[in-house]
Amino acid sequence: MDEIDMDNEDEKKSSDQDKKFLNPTPMLDELEEGPWPSFITGIKELAERTKKPMLRGVMDQLEYSYQTRMGYWKGGLVMVRGYGSGVISRRTMIKDKIPEAAEFHTFRVQPAPALHYSTKMLRDLCDTWEKYGSGLITLHGQTGDIMLQGIEESKIQECFDAINQAGWDLGGAGPAMRTGVSCVGPARCENACYDTLKLHYRVLKYFTEDVHRPQYLYKFKFKFSGCPNDCSNSIFRSDLAVIGLWRDSIQMDSTEVLDWIEKNGTDSLVNNVINRCPTRAISLEHGEMVIDNKNCVRCMHCLNVMPRALSPGRERGVTVLVGGKNILKVGAMGCTMVVPFFKMDADEDVDKFIELCESIIDWWNDNGFEKERIGETIERVGLKQFLTGVGLEASVDMVAKPRSNPYYKSKY
Amino acid sequence: MNVKRTWKTVESGPRDYQEALHPVVKKNYGKWKYHELPKPGILKHVAESGDTLFTVRAGTPRQDSVDLIRRLCDIADKYADGYLRFTVRNNVEFMTPDEENVELMVKELEAIGLPVGGVGPCVSSVAHTQGWLHCDIPATDGSGVVKSIMDSLYDDFKNWQMPSKVRLSTSCCAINCGGQADIAIVVKHTRPPRVNHEIIANTCELPKAVACCPVAAIRPTVVNNKQSVMVDHKKCMYCGACFGACPAIEINHPEHSKIGVWVGGKNSNARSKPSLGSLVAHNLPNNPPRWPEVNEVIRKILTAFKKEGRPWERLGEWIDRVGWKHFFEETDLIFEKDMIDSYRHARTTFNQSAHVRF
Numbered sequence: 001m002d003e004i005d006m007d008n009e010d011e012k013k014s015s016d017q018d019k020k021f022l023n024p025t026p027m028l029d030e031l032e033e034g035p036w037p038s039f040i041t042g043i044k045e046l047a048e049r050t051k052k053p054m055l056r057g058v059m060d061q062l063e064y065s066y067q068t069r070m071g072y073w074k075g076g077l078v079m080v081r082g083y084g085s086g087v088i089s090r091r092t093m094i095k096d097k098i099p100e101a102a103e104f105h106t107f108r109v110q111p112a113p114a115l116h117y118s119t120k121m122l123r124d125l126c127d128t129w130e131k132y133g134s135g136l137i138t139l140h141g142q143t144g145d146i147m148l149q150g151i152e153e154s155k156i157q158e159c160f161d162a163i164n165q166a167g168w169d170l171g172g173a174g175p176a177m178r179t180g181v182s183c184v185g186p187a188r189c190e191n192a193c194y195d196t197l198k199l200h201y202r203v204l205k206y207f208t209e210d211v212h213r214p215q216y217l218y219k220f221k222f223k224f225s226g227c228p229n230d231c232s233n234s235i236f237r238s239d240l241a242v243i244g245l246w247r248d249s250i251q252m253d254s255t256e257v258l259d260w261i262e263k264n265g266t267d268s269l270v271n272n273v274i275n276r277c278p279t280r281a282i283s284l285e286h287g288e289m290v291i292d293n294k295n296c297v298r299c300m301h302c303l304n305v306m307p308r309a310l311s312p313g314r315e316r317g318v319t320v321l322v323g324g325k326n327i328l329k330v331g332a333m334g335c336t337m338v339v340p341f342f343k344m345d346a347d348e349d350v351d352k353f354i355e356l357c358e359s360i361i362d363w364w365n366d367n368g369f370e371k372e373r374i375g376e377t378i379e380r381v382g383l384k385q386f387l388t389g390v391g392l393e394a395s396v397d398m399v400a401k402p403r404s405n406p407y408y409k410s411k412y
Numbered sequence: 413m414n415v416k417r418t419w420k421t422v423e424s425g426p427r428d429y430q431e432a433l434h435p436v437v438k439k440n441y442g443k444w445k446y447h448e449l450p451k452p453g454i455l456k457h458v459a460e461s462g463d464t465l466f467t468v469r470a471g472t473p474r475q476d477s478v479d480l481i482r483r484l485c486d487i488a489d490k491y492a493d494g495y496l497r498f499t500v501r502n503n504v505e506f507m508t509p510d511e512e513n514v515e516l517m518v519k520e521l522e523a524i525g526l527p528v529g530g531v532g533p534c535v536s537s538v539a540h541t542q543g544w545l546h547c548d549i550p551a552t553d554g555s556g557v558v559k560s561i562m563d564s565l566y567d568d569f570k571n572w573q574m575p576s577k578v579r580l581s582t583s584c585c586a587i588n589c590g591g592q593a594d595i596a597i598v599v600k601h602t603r604p605p606r607v608n609h610e611i612i613a614n615t616c617e618l619p620k621a622v623a624c625c626p627v628a629a630i631r632p633t634v635v636n637n638k639q640s641v642m643v644d645h646k647k648c649m650y651c652g653a654c655f656g657a658c659p660a661i662e663i664n665h666p667e668h669s670k671i672g673v674w675v676g677g678k679n680s681n682a683r684s685k686p687s688l689g690s691l692v693a694h695n696l697p698n699n700p701p702r703w704p705e706v707n708e709v710i711r712k713i714l715t716a717f718k719k720e721g722r723p724w725e726r727l728g729e730w731i732d733r734v735g736w737k738h739f740f741e742e743t744d745l746i747f748e749k750d751m752i753d754s755y756r757h758a759r760t761t762f763n764q765s766a767h768v769r770f
Contacts, residue, residue: 027701028556028701030702031556031559031560031701031702033563034560034563034566035527035563035566036471036473036527036559036562036563036566037471037472037473037525037526037527038473038525038559039473039474039475039476039555039556039559040556040559042473042475042476042477042479042480043475043477045477045479046477046478046479049479062544062545062553065544065553066553066556066700066701068666069552069666069667069669069700070664070666071543071547071548071549071551071664072544073546073547073548074548074659075548075659080421081417081421082421090546090548104546106546110425110426110427111426111427112426112427112428112429112432113426113429114429114497115497115498115499115500116429116432116433116434116437116495116497117432117495117496117497117498118431118432118494118495119488119494119495119496120494121427121431121432122481122484122485122496123485126478126481126482126485127478129478130478135477135478136475136476136478137476137477137478137481138474138475138476138542139472139474139476139481139498139502139504140474140498140500140502141542142539142540142541142589142590142591144500149546157417160421161417161418161419161421164419164421164422164424165419167424167427167428168424168427169422169423169424169426169427179426180426181500183500184497184499186441186442186444187433187437187441188437188444188457188465188467188507189444189447190444190445190446190447190457192442192444195442201425201426201428201429204426205424205425205426208423208424208425209423211425212423228680228682229681229682230679230680230681231680233500233539233591233592233679234679235679235681235686236591236592236677236679236686236688237591237679243681271722271723272723272724276683276724277683278683278684298681299681299682299683300680300681300682301682301683301724304682304724305724307447307448308445308446308448311445311446326587326589326591326592327586327587327588327651328586328587328626328651328653329624329625329626329653330626330756331755331756331757332588332592332688334686334688369623370620370623371620371623371624371657
């Protein structure tokens with residue numbers, strides 16, 4: 001930490017001598033203090049090196065926001081040819097005061113699934129972005145896009161052509177299919193119960209048309225997690241969550257179990273594994289750890305604590321959940337399980353899954369209101385109606401418990 | 413378009429990932445056996461083939477410059493065979509099969525100001541939003557709030573001092589793009605929006621503005637012979653949904669847009685089911701550039717959790733065990749009447765039992 005502080009001191013001294021491209025930003029400067037990496041230091045360095053007036057305008061406007069505690073960007077429409085989304089338009093509301101912040105549009109760019117990069121891909125993208133835009137990049141936006149922030153409308157098409165030529169495409173915005181998110185999956189995780197990267201890639205590729213041309217009622221987001229640890233945060237953050245799990249028994253390596261107990265003690269096994277099982281499915285029988293797999297809900301806890309001893313079963317697939325979203329309009333909602341188990345091994349499984357997704361999205365677009373997320377539509381018209389509409393079998397896995405009121409139209 | 417186009421758009425969708433995978437990842441794809449956490453910030457994955465892969469994870473500002481990204485690429489070229497990846501919490505990860513590269517990478521990352529950590533029972537980086545830097549509807553900043561919080565939690569990012577992982581998020585408006593987290597910082601307005609009758613008819617689609625309100629507080633009206641809307645102040649609960657749909661219905665205010673703190677949100681299915689956060693502090697001032705009042709509340713919550721939480725227990729699971737009364741006592745936060753739910757399904761949050769702690 002001392003070293004870092006000293007570096008900052010040195011940087012400040014030298015920049016005080018030769019700068020003056022940026023205007024004073026006393027409030028933002030306070031965000032250069034402290035040990036966590038400062039985005040303000042980063043923007044300043046970039047601005048002083050490249051002398052892009054847009055960056056000076058953005059810093060001036062941000063300082064003004066800090067002083068007045070208000071935002072000053074307005075949205076609008078800026079597009080590349082043939083697309084109806086992917087560019088977020090930003091123009092300043094206070095052009096008289098800060099003319100250099102006149103335009104600060106953003107590209108949403110779809111990264112590779114699970115956010116893997118080669119340095120070549122990233123360096124090329126940086127070079128193109130510095131040539132046409134501000135050089136400021138968010139890695140990553142909350143929906144999972146690379147956000148190239150700050151470009152003028154006149155350069156949009158040329159810049160897009162360059163990044164598109166390099167293999168990148170734009171992400172979604174507005175009432176459209178949005179960019180997907182997937183966890184690290186089989187690339188580097190022993191718990192991945194299906195190929196999250198491949199499914200993300202295939203599904204989003206299939207819906208590419210809907211990413212670029214908003215034609216839904218509202219946004220629709222896919223997230224792909226390889227196991228119920230749900231590292232892509234799909235349940236509360238996506239309209240359609242695909243979570244890997246297994247149908248048979250947890251694989252147990254008894255030698256490793258004994259090693260674990262030897263290393264951590266029986267107390268730890270009882271307190272941290274057995275007692276933490278949500279369905280009391282683990283017990284000690286004659287000193288041996290036994291799992292009642294019939295009663296296991298695949299929560300992942302014991303596998304997380306004992307990664308060498310326990311692994312997911314062999315019969316793997318996904319569970320499909322629908323309708324997660326955050327607060328607006330009618331409050332935050334978690335996804336609801338609508339397909340308890342779906343095999344996801346062969347290419348035909350993927351085709352079948354995409355077919356299912358299509359009928360879910362079609363049902364929503366036929367039955368929802370404008371600006372209604374699918375979770376809200378399901379809540380308004382009923383899960384029963386959703387299942388009938390999409391052609392899914394009702395199952396007890398879809399409810400925490402059966403209904404407690406008699407208000408339904410029974411058959412007679 | 414004054415430049416003549418020579419390129420025809422290829423609608424390629426997500427970037428192909430094959431060329432982005434580290435060779436050891438490619439070789440052992442889907443064939444990993446187990447992982448260990450040798451020390452904070454470091455993961456060790458072992459494959460069925462016997463291959464070992466070390467990962468070094470570091471925090472980033474998220475709001476990066478091309479200069480910083482090139483520096484990350486330099487490190488990846490030097491020690492990680494030219495590959496890197498990012499996590500959903502904006503951390504960067506470098507992978508290498510060579511154990512000796514690990515410490516060298518840690519050193520270089522710390523030298524460019526990036527803390528190594530965020531793995532295991534610690535605070536990870538904050539899922540956050542754009543705020544004043546780039547959003548069109550923010551009531552506060554994103555990156556600045558995060559910088560202020562993570563300065564205070566720097567040691568908790570780099571070391572294993574928590575009972576379990578702690579996930580944070582911030583959101584610059586009530587839409588809550590930051591999402592559910594153990595501790596979520598979310599703007600809460602305290603006044604109804606103001607309608608700009610002069611411009612609204614030309615700025616917004618009025619039926620959409622009317623339809624977006626969760627409590628039907630917005631109604632069409634005519635002001636000075638112009639189509640407009642009125643807001644029923646008795647119904648309005650200041651969510652700002654209308655401002656997102658129509659910029660002429662301004663909700664943001666330098667004084668009356670406050671900040672609330674929510675705890676116990678959880679995305680994972682491990683042990684307990686995923687859960688939504690609960691409001692435990694509100695009316696905190698929106699106080700740039702350092703938001704000290706928000707930081708103080710986070711400190712109180714994490715101090716109590718650190719003291720009382722048990723291994724593997726997430727913040728919300730700790731509260732489930734000890735009860736909300738104890739939580740408020742231990743954190744020195746004050747339960748107020750407004751923290752009783754009054755919206756749809758409110759009854760599901762009431763104590764419909766004789767269970768009580770004294």
